[in-house]
Amino acid sequence: MAVPALGAHVSRTASAVSGDTYLVTLTGTQQTVAARSGTVRDESGCRFALKHADRQVLTFSASRAAHLVLRPGGTLPRLSFAARVAAAGTRHRESDLAGGDTDVCDAPGPPQTHRCSKRVLSAHLALRPVAQNRVTLDGSLASSARRLACATTLTKPDRFPLPFESRLALPANAADGLVANGRLHARTKGDDGVAKTTDVRWTLVLKRVP
Numbered sequence: 001m002a003v004p005a006l007g008a009h010v011s012r013t014a015s016a017v018s019g020d021t022y023l024v025t026l027t028g029t030q031q032t033v034a035a036r037s038g039t040v041r042d043e044s045g046c047r048f049a050l051k052h053a054d055r056q057v058l059t060f061s062a063s064r065a066a067h068l069v070l071r072p073g074g075t076l077p078r079l080s081f082a083a084r085v086a087a088a089g090t091r092h093r094e095s096d097l098a099g100g101d102t103d104v105c106d107a108p109g110p111p112q113t114h115r116c117s118k119r120v121l122s123a124h125l126a127l128r129p130v131a132q133n134r135v136t137l138d139g140s141l142a143s144s145a146r147r148l149a150c151a152t153t154l155t156k157p158d159r160f161p162l163p164f165e166s167r168l169a170l171p172a173n174a175a176d177g178l179v180a181n182g183r184l185h186a187r188t189k190g191d192d193g194v195a196k197t198t199d200v201r202w203t204l205v206l207k208r209v210p
Contacts, residue, residue, distance in 0.1 A: 059086045
């Protein structure tokens, strides 16, 4: 289930819309949590209850100056960014003996949580129109950084950024500044019993340069 939404408001009143220079700032997060729970049986008939979980958090930020013409009722023009992405996360593995001959079944080890080393990555991001009054945030990590993002090993990891469309029509008084907020909540569950939840949030701020 995916629930995209985006809201925007103007920072102050303007009498007309015209081309101006803006300081454009983009910030946000993409968090993925993959969890596997249930019981598995090995060849000796031993049953184990599993509680596995992977968590990945990518925090991104970028800023640039841009000359823009913001037209009332129109769509935001394409904005490209060289972004900084901070990656962090954890991997938790836990199992308990749930059934079987205790003389045959080895007791599982204690729960283990591995904390991924924090990394700072590079990415190219673009907020672009895809249809009338609709925009999407897409892009990719630098090719050298794709294995450093603490991605889940329980299931196929999400790409970064996970693209989704949102409605955004520029209000009448957008020329003096704009704040837009995008969010996505997506949940999936595979045949292997792994449930994955992904949350993406971003904020775009346009501040007119005097």
